[in-house]
Amino acid sequence: MAVVAKYVWWIENKADHLWVKWVHAVYIKDKQWIDYEPTVNSSWAWRKICQIKNIFKELLRQNNGLYSVKSGYMWLRPHGDKIDWCQWALNSWMIPKHGFVCWVVGHGKLLTQDRLVRMQVTTSNTCYLCADHTESHAHIFFKCEYSRRCCQFVSAWCKESLPEEDCILWWCRKRYRSLCRKKVMGCVIAGLMYHIWHTRNVARVDCLLIRPEQLLMKLQKDVRF
Structure with missing residues (x-):
């Protein structure tokens, strides 16, 4: 999930990648990525990316720096009481x-x-x-x-x-x-x-x-x- 969230981050920041440009042109268009929801006939892979985007939505709002898989993983993992x-x-x-x-x-x-x-x-x-x-x-x-x-x-x-x-x-x-x-x-x-x-x-x-x-x-x- 933390790895796929890197693509989510690219889309949010409109990274200079052909795939990101294609996604904005075909799927997102004039919508806000953070609130975007896929259609029912979207591909399985695209719907999964959108699901992970919803999980990392709060991180997208908070993080102003560069995204890394490590930072995504550390944010995602639970921080409750540690059990031996x-x-x-x-x-x-x-x-x-x-x-x-x-x-x-x-x-x-x-x-x-x-x-x-x-x-x-x-x-x-x-x-x-x-x-x-x-x-x-x-x-x-x-x-x-x-x-x-x-x-x-x-x-x-x-x-x-x-x-x-x-x-x-x-x-x-x-x-x-x-x-x-x-x-x-x-x-x-x-x-x-x-x-x-x-x-x-x-x-x-x-x-x-x-x-x-x-x-x-x-x-x-x-x-x-």
Whole structure:
């Protein structure tokens, strides 16, 4: 995206390139490039360039200097709280598949229904756990009524008040007097996310939804293991 944004920058600044002159003559004409939208019969490549232009629109307004791929990449990359994924996903006490699912959750890459709809794999975006809301990462962990009940059971079991959002970031930030306690809680959170996602997949494939109490029993067995 940062590389293609270089072409976006050329078009904005009317760089001395034959292709840029052609784009202005054929597509943009007397319109403002920053607000330009392609027509439905435009080529795939041109529509992609326009999509990336919309992503970098704010940078185009701000940057008065020369554009570089590096500056575009640094502007595009997220600048939120840094999570030590090595400490999280490679916790030696954690069951590997639990850690992997949590790593994917942390990056928002699970194939939830909202993503599958955008990918045109399915037409339904309904949550398989509650059948009442759009299924997304934010909903499943832990705004969904089913997963919220699971979280409440786990909180009572661990005597920890787990947040309904950003469990991973909460765990990374929280300070424990005992490293053992911190590792155990990491196993609990990773296991909870894994079992919620596994339960969702079973409900999707087999139309079978286990009770939150049963999920807690499976989680307790895994953590003790």
